[in-house]
Amino acid sequence: MKAFGWNVLLAMAWVVLSGSYTLANLLGGMILSYMVLAYVLRDRPLFSKYFGKLPKLVNFVLFFIWDLIKANARVAYDVITPTHLMKPAVIGVPLDLKTDGGITVFSNLITATPGSLALDVSTDKKVLYVHLMYFEDEQLHIAELKRLEAMVIDILG
Numbered sequence: 001m002k003a004f005g006w007n008v009l010l011a012m013a014w015v016v017l018s019g020s021y022t023l024a025n026l027l028g029g030m031i032l033s034y035m036v037l038a039y040v041l042r043d044r045p046l047f048s049k050y051f052g053k054l055p056k057l058v059n060f061v062l063f064f065i066w067d068l069i070k071a072n073a074r075v076a077y078d079v080i081t082p083t084h085l086m087k088p089a090v091i092g093v094p095l096d097l098k099t100d101g102g103i104t105v106f107s108n109l110i111t112a113t114p115g116s117l118a119l120d121v122s123t124d125k126k127v128l129y130v131h132l133m134y135f136e137d138e139q140l141h142i143a144e145l146k147r148l149e150a151m152v153i154d155i156l157g
Contacts, residue, residue: 002050003037003046003047003050004050008030010029010032010033010036011026011029011030011033012029014032015029034054037051053155056151056155057155059151060154060155067148071113071114071115071116072114074114074134075114075115085134086134087133087134087136088133089135090119090129091129091135091138091141092130093142093146094127094142095121095125095126095127095149096146096149096150097153101156102152105152105156106152109148109152110128110145110148115132115134116133118130130145
């Protein structure tokens with residue numbers, strides 16, 4: 001059984017033994033079982049990779065939330081002001097992701113951010129075409145998207 005499976009199994013045992021069948025209790029059980037597994041089994045190879053992913057996941061969530069806040073503020077500002085600041089463009093982002101699932105996750109994250117939309121992937125899966133509402137500098141936008149892609153690779157890899 002994989003490390004995540006053990007974590008879920010222990011969390012479910014926590015929920016059953018505590019007798020409180022709530023989402024908050026399940027989340028608490030997940031955190032508690034994660035800490036127990038981290039303390040007891042941190043040196044085993046199966047579990048060491050699993051315990052390294054949580055800080056990366058937290059970093060990714062915080063980064064993405066901040067990115068969403070910035071993008072929403074930019075679009076909202078453009079909507080409420082009389083002048084439009086939009087400079088739409090389509091750019092090609094070279095992909096380091098190789099799997100269809102990874103490319104799909106990356107594309108959905110781009111599309112979820114206001115002001116950007118993943119349009120298409122080249123047939124050889126080496127370039128993702130992205131529409132941007134606020135184009136400034138192609139290399140700057142590519143660097144931002146590559147940072148997001150690197151985080152996706154870290155989490156999924």
